[in-house]
Each structure stands twice: as C-alpha cells, then as structure tokens.
Amino acid sequence: MAGIDDVVIKEGVEEDTVEAVRSLGEKYKYGWETDIEMDYAPKGLTEDIVRLISRKNEEPEWMTDWRLQAYRRWLEMKEPEWAMVDYPEIDFQDQYYYARPKSMETKPQSLDDVDPKLLATYEKLGIPLKEQMILAGVEGADEVPADGANSDRKVAVDAVFDSVSVGTTFKKELEQAGVIFCSISEAIREHPELVKKYLGSVVPQSDNFYATLNSAVFSDGSFVYIPPGVRCPMELSTYFRINAENTGQFERTLIIADKGSFVSYLEGCTAPQRDKAQLHAAVVEIVILEDAEVKYSTVQNWFPGDENGKGGIYNFVTKRADCRGDRAKVMWTQVETGSAVTWKYPSCVLRGDDSQGEFYSIAITNNHQQADTGTKMVHLGKNTKSRIVSKGISAGVAQNTYRGLVSMHPKATNSRNYTQCDSLLIGGTCGAHTVPYIEVKNNSSRVEHEATTSRVDEDQMFYCRSRGMDEEEAVALIVNGFAREVLQALPMEFAMEAQQLVAISLEGSVG
Amino acid sequence: MMAAVAQPKLDALSERLAGHALPEGGKWATETRKAALARLEAMGLPAPRDEYWRFTRPTTLNAPDPLPAAVFDHGGEAPVFGQIDRLKIVFVDGVFDAEASDPLELAGIEIERLEEAAGADIHWARDLYGVLETSGQSPVERPFAALNTAFAREGLVIRVTGKAARPVNLIYRHGDETSDGLVHHVVRLEPGADLTLLENGPSAARLNQVLEVEVGDGAAFHHVRTQGRDHERQAITHIFARLGRESTFKSFTLTVNGRLTRNECVVEMRGDDALAHIAGAAMGDGARAPFHHDDTVFVTHDALRCESRQVFKKVLRNGAVGVFQGKILVKPGAQKTDGYQKSQSLLLDEDSQFLAKPELEIYADDVACSHGSTSGAIDEEGLFYLRSRGVPEPEATDLLVLAFLADAIAEIEDGAVAEDITGRLEAWLRRRRG
Numbered sequence: 001m002a003g004i005d006d007v008v009i010k011e012g013v014e015e016d017t018v019e020a021v022r023s024l025g026e027k028y029k030y031g032w033e034t035d036i037e038m039d040y041a042p043k044g045l046t047e048d049i050v051r052l053i054s055r056k057n058e059e060p061e062w063m064t065d066w067r068l069q070a071y072r073r074w075l076e077m078k079e080p081e082w083a084m085v086d087y088p089e090i091d092f093q094d095q096y097y098y099a100r101p102k103s104m105e106t107k108p109q110s111l112d113d114v115d116p117k118l119l120a121t122y123e124k125l126g127i128p129l130k131e132q133m134i135l136a137g138v139e140g141a142d143e144v145p146a147d148g149a150n151s152d153r154k155v156a157v158d159a160v161f162d163s164v165s166v167g168t169t170f171k172k173e174l175e176q177a178g179v180i181f182c183s184i185s186e187a188i189r190e191h192p193e194l195v196k197k198y199l200g201s202v203v204p205q206s207d208n209f210y211a212t213l214n215s216a217v218f219s220d221g222s223f224v225y226i227p228p229g230v231r232c233p234m235e236l237s238t239y240f241r242i243n244a245e246n247t248g249q250f251e252r253t254l255i256i257a258d259k260g261s262f263v264s265y266l267e268g269c270t271a272p273q274r275d276k277a278q279l280h281a282a283v284v285e286i287v288i289l290e291d292a293e294v295k296y297s298t299v300q301n302w303f304p305g306d307e308n309g310k311g312g313i314y315n316f317v318t319k320r321a322d323c324r325g326d327r328a329k330v331m332w333t334q335v336e337t338g339s340a341v342t343w344k345y346p347s348c349v350l351r352g353d354d355s356q357g358e359f360y361s362i363a364i365t366n367n368h369q370q371a372d373t374g375t376k377m378v379h380l381g382k383n384t385k386s387r388i389v390s391k392g393i394s395a396g397v398a399q400n401t402y403r404g405l406v407s408m409h410p411k412a413t414n415s416r417n418y419t420q421c422d423s424l425l426i427g428g429t430c431g432a433h434t435v436p437y438i439e440v441k442n443n444s445s446r447v448e449h450e451a452t453t454s455r456v457d458e459d460q461m462f463y464c465r466s467r468g469m470d471e472e473e474a475v476a477l478i479v480n481g482f483a484r485e486v487l488q489a490l491p492m493e494f495a496m497e498a499q500q501l502v503a504i505s506l507e508g509s510v511g
Numbered sequence: 512m513m514a515a516v517a518q519p520k521l522d523a524l525s526e527r528l529a530g531h532a533l534p535e536g537g538k539w540a541t542e543t544r545k546a547a548l549a550r551l552e553a554m555g556l557p558a559p560r561d562e563y564w565r566f567t568r569p570t571t572l573n574a575p576d577p578l579p580a581a582v583f584d585h586g587g588e589a590p591v592f593g594q595i596d597r598l599k600i601v602f603v604d605g606v607f608d609a610e611a612s613d614p615l616e617l618a619g620i621e622i623e624r625l626e627e628a629a630g631a632d633i634h635w636a637r638d639l640y641g642v643l644e645t646s647g648q649s650p651v652e653r654p655f656a657a658l659n660t661a662f663a664r665e666g667l668v669i670r671v672t673g674k675a676a677r678p679v680n681l682i683y684r685h686g687d688e689t690s691d692g693l694v695h696h697v698v699r700l701e702p703g704a705d706l707t708l709l710e711n712g713p714s715a716a717r718l719n720q721v722l723e724v725e726v727g728d729g730a731a732f733h734h735v736r737t738q739g740r741d742h743e744r745q746a747i748t749h750i751f752a753r754l755g756r757e758s759t760f761k762s763f764t765l766t767v768n769g770r771l772t773r774n775e776c777v778v779e780m781r782g783d784d785a786l787a788h789i790a791g792a793a794m795g796d797g798a799r800a801p802f803h804h805d806d807t808v809f810v811t812h813d814a815l816r817c818e819s820r821q822v823f824k825k826v827l828r829n830g831a832v833g834v835f836q837g838k839i840l841v842k843p844g845a846q847k848t849d850g851y852q853k854s855q856s857l858l859l860d861e862d863s864q865f866l867a868k869p870e871l872e873i874y875a876d877d878v879a880c881s882h883g884s885t886s887g888a889i890d891e892e893g894l895f896y897l898r899s900r901g902v903p904e905p906e907a908t909d910l911l912v913l914a915f916l917a918d919a920i921a922e923i924e925d926g927a928v929a930e931d932i933t934g935r936l937e938a939w940l941r942r943r944r945g
Contacts, residue, residue, distance in 0.1 A: 431874045436869060436884075453880040455680070
C-alpha cells in the first residue's frame with residue numbers, strides 16, 4: 001500500500017498538513033508511540049518481579065504478601081479456553097511487567113521539569129492543557145481557573161502511562177467534597193484501611209486466570225471512594241495508555257460508593273500500532289452500598305491490529321460490581337471497538353434487595369478482530385432488576401460473540417431480567433455468535449431473553465444511497481441507528497466519540 | 512485437536528462397559544461397532560463438569576446398572592395413538608416382540624430388524640448406521656450415542672421408497688423394573704418418500720436410544736413421540752437427521768414424568784430449501800419422583816434458504832427441573848437461512864427450575880436468526896379472568912397450562928395425532944386434579 005510516507009513532500013508544504021493527511025489515511029488514529037526513556041523491570045515473571053513491582057510502588061508488607069499469594073495461585077492455574085477466540089499462545093515470560101517513564105522517578109515540581117515528550121503525548125491524545133499541567137504532576141495547577149467550555153462540566157482524570165499513574169486532576173476540589181480519587185498505589189499508601197477492606201472483595205484474588213495474574217502484578221490504576229450521601233461533583237475518568245513495547249498493562253481499579261452516594265466514571269484507552277501483540281489484563285472492582293449508584297462507561301479503543309491481523313492488544317479484563325446494599329444501582333456501558341482479542345464480561349452481583357444492574361454494550365469487530373464479551377447478572381436479593389442490551393457488529397473476517405449469564409437464585413424472589421442481544425453482520429466472511437446462559441431457580445421472577453442476527457438492511461442502504469451518501473457513510477449511519485440504545489446510555493462526550501469510532505472501526509468493511 | 516481425556520471419564524467408561532461385549536453375528540456391522548467403540552474410548556463418559564452436561568448430571572446414566580424403576584399403572588387407559596390406523600411394532604424392555612407386533616409389511620416401505628440387516632453381507636444401512644452419529648460427534652461429543660452404536664442389538668432398519676400407506680408406530684413397553692434398554696433405529700427416506708413415525712411408551716427402566724434418519728431430496732419425515740409416564744424411568748435419546756434438498760423434517764416429543772430424560776436432536780441441513788421443525792412439550796411434577804427434563808438441540812445450516820424452528824415448552828412444579836440447550840450453527844455460505852428458537856417455561860411453584868442456553872453461531876451474513884426465551888409464573892391476570900368467570904382455580908390453571916403448550920403441539924402436522932396428544936394432556940391433567 002503506497003502510503004504518504006513513500007511520497008517525496010514538496011518544499012513549502014507544511015509539516016502539519018502532512019501530518020493531518022497522514023492521520024486521515026491511518027485507520028487507527030492513536031497508533032503513534034512516544035519515544036521516551038523508560039525504566040523497565042527485567043523481562044519475565046518471577047516472585048522477584050512481583051516483589052520489585054511492590055517495592056517500586058512503595059507498598060506495605062501486607063500488600064506484597066497479597067500479591068505473592070496471588071502469584072503462587074496463578075502458577076497452578078490454566079488459561080481459560082472456553083471463549084470463542086483464537087490466538088497464538090502467550091509467552092508470559094516474554095513480557096515486561098513493569099515500565100515507567102524515567103522522568104517520573106521523582107515527581108516533577110513545575111511544568112518546566114516535565115519531560116516535554118510526556119506532555120506532548122497528552123496533547124496529542126486530546127487531553128486539554130489545563131488538565132495536562134496537572135497530569136504532568138505540577139503542583140498548584142488546581143488553582144488555575146478552568147477555561148470556558150470546561151467550567152460547568154468538569155471531568156477529573158487519572159492518567160495511567162504504561163505501569164504508572166502520571167497524575168490525577170481536580171484532586172483538591174474532589175477532596176473538598178470528601179471524594180478520594182487517586183492512583184491505586186497512592187491509595188495503598190494513604191488509605192490502607194479502605195484498600196484492605198475492599199480490595200479483592202468483589203473479584204477475589206484467584207477469581208480467574210487473568211484476574212489472578214493481575215492481582216500479582218498490577219502496577220497501577222485508579223482508586224475512588226465516595227463518602228455517604230455525596231454526589232460526586234464531577235465525572236471521574238481514567239485514561240490508560242500503553243506505550244512501551246512488549247509490555248503488559250495490568251491496571252486495577254477499585255471504586256467504593258458508600259451509602260447514598262453517586263458517581264459517574266469514564267474509562268478510555270489507546271495504544272501504539274505495533275506488529276507484535278501486547279497483553280492487557282485489568283481488574284475493575286466496584287462496591288456499591290445502600291442507595292448508592294455507580295455509572296461506569298468505557299470506550300475501549302486499544303490498537304486492534306492491522307487489517308491483516310498483525311499486532312493489536314489482547315484484552316483480558318475482569319470487571320464486576322457488587323450491589324451490596326439494598327437499592328444499590330450500577331450501570332455498565334461499554335463501547336468496544338479496539339483490541340485484537342477481547343475477553344470481557346462486566347458483571348453485576350445484585351445482592352441487596354431492590355438493587356438494579358444494567359449493561360449496555362456495543363462491540364464492533366472488523367478485519368481480524370475477535371471479541372467474546374457480555375455480562376453476568378447474578379440476582380441474589382429480592383425484587384432485583386437487571387437489563388442487558390448488547391449490540392454486536394461484525395465485519396471483515398472478525399468474530400463477535402455475546403456471552404452472558406442471567407441467574408435468579410431461589411431467594412431472589414420477584415426479580416426481573418430483560419435481555420436483548422442483537423448482532424449485525426457486514427459481509428459474508430465474518431461471524432456473530434450468541435451464547436446466553438439462563439438459570440431461573442424461583443417462579444416469581446421473570447426472565448425474558450431475545451436475540452437476533454441479521455445483516456444491514458438493503459432497503460435502508462438503498463434509501464441512504466439514494467440520498468447521496470456513499471456506502472461507508474450509509475453503513476456507519478445504519479450501524480449507529482442499530483446501536484442507538486447503547487449510545488444513548490453513554491455520557492455526552494463519550495457518545496460523540498463513540499459515534500465517530502463506530503464509523504472509523506468499520507472503515508473498509510464494505511465494497 | 513483431540514485433547515487428553517480426563518482419567519475419571521475413562522474410568523467411568525471402563526466401569527460401565529465391564530462385562531459387556533460387542534454384539535456378535537454382524538457382517539459389515541462388526542467393523543462399524545468396533546469403530547464406534549474406538550470413538551467412545553477416545554472420549555470417555557461425560558463428567559459432571561463437562562460444559563455440555565452443565566445442567567444435567569450424567570451420573571445415573573453413567574452408572575453400570577440402572578436405578579430400578581417401578582412400572583406405571585395406566586389404570587386401563589386407552590393406549591396413545593390407539594385411534595389411529597397404524598402399523599404397530601412392539602418392543603418390551605427394549606427387545607422386539609414379534610407376537611405383539613403386526614407383520615413388518617407395509618406398502619411403500621421396507622422394514623427389517625437391525626439384527627437381520629447387520630448380518631447381511633451387503634446392506635444399504637451400512638451407509639447410515641453410525642454414520643450420522645459420527646457426523647454428529649463434532650463439534651460436541653455425544654458419548655452415549657457412540658455407546659449405543661457399538662452395543663445396540665435391537666432396533667429397526669427402515670427404508671421408505673414412496674408414501675408409506677400408514678404411520679409406523681413403535682410401541683415401547685416397560686416390564687422389568689431394572690431393564691437397561693439399548694435401541695438403535697435407522698430410517699432412510701428415498702427422494703420424494705413420506706413417512707410418519709409414531710413412538711410411545713417408556714421402553715425400559717433406563718433407555719438409551721438412537722434414531723438416525725436420512726431424509727432424501729423432496730422427502731418428508733414426520734415424527735411424533737410420547738415418552739411414557741413411568742415416574743422413575745430414565746432416558747437418553749438421540750436423533751441424528753440429515754436433510755436433502757427441499758426435504759421436510761418434523762419432530763415433536765411429549766414428555767410427562769421421568770426421573771431423568773435427555774433428548775438430543777442433531778439436525779444437519781445439507782440440501783438447499785430444506786425445512787426442519789423440532790418441538791417439545793414437557794410437563795413435570797417432582798412430587799412422586801424427581802423430574803429432570805433436558806432438551807439439547809443442535810441444528811446445522813449448511814445449505815441455502817433452509818428454515819429451522821425449535822419450539823420447546825415446559826411446565827414445571829414441585830421441584831421439577833427443565834433444561835434447554837439449543838444451538839443454531841450457520842456455516843459459511845449458508846445464505847438466506849431462517850432460524851428461530853423458542854424456549855419457554857412455566858414455573859408453577861417456587862421450587863422448580865429452568866436452565867437454558869439458547870445459542871447462535873453464525874458465519875454467513877444474509878440470514879435471519881433469532882431466539883426468544885422466557886420463564887416465569889402463571890399469568891395472574893389470566894387466572895383472575897377465568898376465576899371471575901366461575902372457573903375454579905385448579906381448572907383455570909390447567910387451562911392456562913394447555914394454552915401455554917399449544918405452540919409446541921401446533922408443530923404436529925397430522926391433525927388427528929395433535930388431537931390425540933391434546934386430549935391426552937387434558938385427561939392427564941384432569942386425573943391429576945382427582
């Protein structure tokens with residue numbers, strides 16, 4: 001393929017223009033990498049590496065022991081094989097488990113001290129300047145008044161670059177509300193009582209192969225605590241960036257919504273374009289107490305591999321929310337467009353009476369991507385309600401699987417579930433699969449499940465085409481319509497981004 | 512991609528097979544049986560943790576001896592399908608009973624006993640016996656079917672060359688409380704042929720049955736069975752069907768009672784424009800003996816413009832358990848496929864359970880495939896309406912139960928047979944009310 005790189009650029013053409021054209025030609029717009037000096041732990045995984053990660057994070061002994069325990073369990077575990085994904089065997093010893101920019105060794109005091117490359121990374125990813133200053137760890141940046149557009153709608157960000165959290169914004173303002181929002185490594189040092197109480201209480205240390213691996217080697221991630229009765233004054237967000245080569249990213253997020261509180265949490269992720277696949281195994285645990293509510297939205301845009309299936313992120317994620325208190329509420333919304341392989345089942349344990357779980361998902365796979373994703377709704381409490389809306393879109397030679405469980409325990413009387421899984425196939429060489437498990441163990445609960453699989457409607461295509469749209473635009477519009485119930489569940493900024501992503505992900509899928 | 516078989520599965524198999532030898536006296540069948548045994552030995556028996564046995568414990572099916580099952584007293588009730596003009600063939604505890612059967616003669620079809628066919632030097636059944644079963648072993652293993660192919664002595668080999676003059680009715684009688692039935696039928700419908708096969712009765716304390724059916728181009732096969740009302744009996748049955756161009760396959764099963772029933776139906780649509788409807792109605796009461804009913808269906812679309820329907824309804828009470836594992840697999844190129852699965856259960860009390868896994872696996876884009884699954888208690892409004900019209904609650908409940916099952920019964924093509932089934936359900940419900 002003749003790219004712009006092969007063309008001799010005429011004199012007088014601005015570098016910016018070339019860059020803009022180049023980015024248009026590329027399908028994955030975050031595929032660049034930051035050339036930055038990194039500190040690596042030696043390759044491979046041993047007890048020493050686990051200890052080293054713990055030491056680098058300045059963790060107390062109990063945490064080191066917890067990790068080691070997980071590591072020992074992991075050695076005895078087998079990689080799960082039941083998912084409908086097929087990838088070459090992962091050599092867990094051929095990975096770096098810890099990578100951090102050299103400049104982050106000591107926290108920079110002012111903007112001038114910050115590695116400009118790190119700053120440029122955030123800028124390029126589209127994170128505003130004001131936040132950028134804070135992200136770079138400059139103290140006092142909180143006092144800078146937010147600029148116009150941001151003044152009434154703030155989003156606090158925790159940015160994770162490879163293995164470390166680079167910084168967290170709006171900390172002071174959040175502190176005034178009593179909200180704790182920091183990196184998990186900081187939380188382990190500063191709030192050990194909370195971490196000790198809740199870490200591993202939703203996703204146990206040895207829950208599954210990848211979660212156990214994460215428990216042993218997680219390097220950073222975000223921690224959120226919303227005190228009783230507090231409505232978090234702004235949306236919280238974590239931005240994950242994998243940059244270093246051959247490095248696995250293992251972040252761990254712990255969110256605790258105390259009684260009667262509310263928080264909306266956003267998660268975004270990108271990675272450079274590389275030939276070699278990279279591993280990502282995250283764990284997200286959410287504890288929701290009485291009357292509290294958590295909304296967790298993800299736009300997952302890891303590098304999906306190129307159109308020939310080379311490279312990309314292997315995304316093995318365990319996400320679970322535990323509605324521990326009565327009337328607790330959780331809502332997962334995910335837009336999965338990236339990753340070569342996705343293995344992800346954000347789940348809801350509806351323990352409290354009258355608690356509610358919702359799951360809205362769009363998973364788009366194109367080229368050689370494979371996604372096996374869905375949710376689990378475990379109804380334990382009385383009068384619990386859950387709703388699942390899943391939209392899978394498959395193009396190219398991709399495979400897209402919805403896998404889900406709805407379980408009504410004998411004591412979960414008068415509970416309700418509604419599930420709708422729709423799959424859309426674009427082209428005759430891809431696959432779309434639905435694997436739902438339904439277990440009903442009491443008769444006062446109602447469970448309804450519907451699934452459909454179809455292709456892009458020809459009448460709709462014809463209509464769009466007759467109005468002057470080209471085929472790709474028409475498909476993007478129809479797919480956005482197909483997925484609208486999920487897009488509507490996203491916070492506004494994410495919804496805009498997701499709509500564009502839908503179009504980008506399907507580029508080259510028709511014609 | 513043969514993974515190492517877990518030792519407990521092999522141990523269970525060798526325990527089960529101890530003292531059993533392959534049937535003797537076969538010609539071509541000897542090789543077929545040996546091959547089936549080799550297949551079986553490569554997979555072992557199902558383990559409780561196998562994904563395909565997630566909802567049904569195979570333990571009592573694996574056991575070397577069947578649990579004893581009391582013979583059900585029909586109390587002088589008229590036999591099922593008794594009103595229909597049919598050819599009767601009787602098996603007692605899984606063994607052919609020539610005296611009780613009509614002569615094996617009927618215009619349009621040839622009927623032989625498996626034993627005879629197996630002993631022939633050349634026989635058309637060679638191309639079918641164990642062949643469809645083998646094909647149905649992938650992608651999911653079905654060890655009990657392989658066991659059946661290897662060890663079954665009893666069964667019929669039926670070739671249909673035209674329109675069968677009358678339905679063929681296989682009647683299974685249960686006489687011995689510890690009988691372990693092993694029956695294997697093979698049916699081939701030549702192009703354009705037409706057969707209605709009726710089956711009724713429990714057969715044995717424990718039954719392992721395989722039915723292999725090849726439906727030729729333009730042929731039609733209608734199958735209706737009732738599985739007998741013995742409360743303690745157990746059954747594992749398999750239907751393997753291969754469908755030719757523009758052929759029709761319709762199968763309906765009514766299950767009432769039974770400690771354990773697992774009905775697997777594996778349909779492969781190989782010719783364009785074929786049609787397959789698989790339906791089941793189960794009514795289970797766990798009060799007298801446990802009731803566990805499992806419908807496991809696997810439909811493969813491997814041709815153009817085929818239509819498949821799966822309609823399964825279950826009414827469960829007193830700790831009864833209903834299972835539905837259904838799958839539609841659409842292979843690459845099987846365009847214009849129309850596939851639908853419906854699995855519904857009515858839970859009449861708090862203790863009953865419904866476990867389902869309705870699966871779609873689709874590799875072609877121009878298809879319309881869907882499934883719907885619901886589970887819940889009886890419709891309170893419907894009940895209220897009937898009661899307000901003076902219908903006592905037990906009768907009102909039964910009316911709603913019959914209405915609920917009607918969708919599945921509607922899949923029976925023959926009106927007289929459908930009427931027989933509905934009438935019987937009404938009678939049984941009445942008898943239950945006392």
